[in-house]
Amino acid sequence: MKILVVGAGATGGCFGARLAAAGRDVTFLVRPARATALRAGGLVVRGPLGDLVLRPHLVTSAARPYDLVLLAVKAVTLDRTVVDLTPAIGADTVILPMLNGMRHLDTLAERFGADRVLGGVCQVTTTLTPDGEILQLNTRQELAYGPAFQPGPNRLAAVDAALRGAGFTARTSPDIRQEMWDKWFHVSALGAITCLMRGVVGEVVAAGGAEVAERIVLEAAATAAAAGYPVSASVFDRTLATLTEPGSRTASSLYRDLTKGLPTEADHLIGDLIAHAARHGVDTTLLRLAHTHLSVHEHRLSDPIAAATTDRRLPDGPPLVR
Ligand SMILES: NC(=O)C1=CN([C@@H]2O[C@H](COP(=O)(O)OP(=O)(O)OC[C@H]3O[C@@H](n4cnc5c(N)ncnc54)[C@H](OP(=O)(O)O)[C@@H]3O)[C@@H](O)[C@H]2O)C=CC1
């Protein structure tokens, strides 16, 4: 099975490297700057499971169809990426997105047809270092997938066979939409509290923020329930425990992007959750606060004037109040 991994970043680089190291036929679609870096230094994955250095097969434009496309870009570049990967989609291509959130499923189905789109949940904690290496922050690496729409791709069994036995847990899901909502609930709540407070979980808890974290978890859970995807008690409890654990260094990719000064998936993750909540009349005051906070960051990235005026003092003048 010919596999195209789109994006050799924190997730695509990690799972793609494992697949390539296991002998699968893997090509990475990357943009030119990433291609240059990977040609110079190789694809490097470091972490508690051991280090891996590969000379991956790279293309900077897709010239032919593949059997399986593993889509591993951030939502912020999704629109551009679906254009770039169009030549890779043939009559029998199956697309497995690794993005957090849900909205990308509709984007992919509208562009390429629902019968070739799988839902996917990617359980890994990885980040790109300034050198472009992939750093795995714990030992969990799991990919779950299943039809996102009915009827689903008829090649699911072949996809499953290609992904299994490559050094990470790969499994089909009986209800991938619920699993995606579970992950979305978790990552949005975690992203909201850590970004809002600008700290990892342990720092927020030490500052007295556990109650705020719990209220954010309740808002996210109420939204999932109202949308028809209630999280189970065990998913709820695990997320609440993760977000309120004293001393924990846990954060999310949303927080890592914010603190690195990068564009974030705020709209895709928290904005879209708020939109679902609004449709069902669910109160999301704290999620909206987090979204506003992140939107200021996004605005500042795209507006050089706002960025340049960060340090401007209030002009001298009469006092505003007595
Ligand atoms: N990191 C994590 O721990 C986890 C992340 N996720 C989710 O996975 C998704 C991907 O995140 P992550 O891997 O961390 O993101 P990264 O930013 O680390 O990687 C994305 C990669 O996509 C590349 N890219 C962007 N546009 C294109 C394009 N048009 N063609 C080819 N390559 C492109 C970028 O390359 P370039 O260098 O050119 O910008 C970048 O290397 C997100 O939705 C995230 O929420 C899910 C689970 C865990």
Ligand SMILES: CC(C)(CO)C(=O)C(=O)O
């Ligand atoms: C589960 C978690 C929080 C792991 O990093 C994640 O998916 C993310 O950071 O985007």
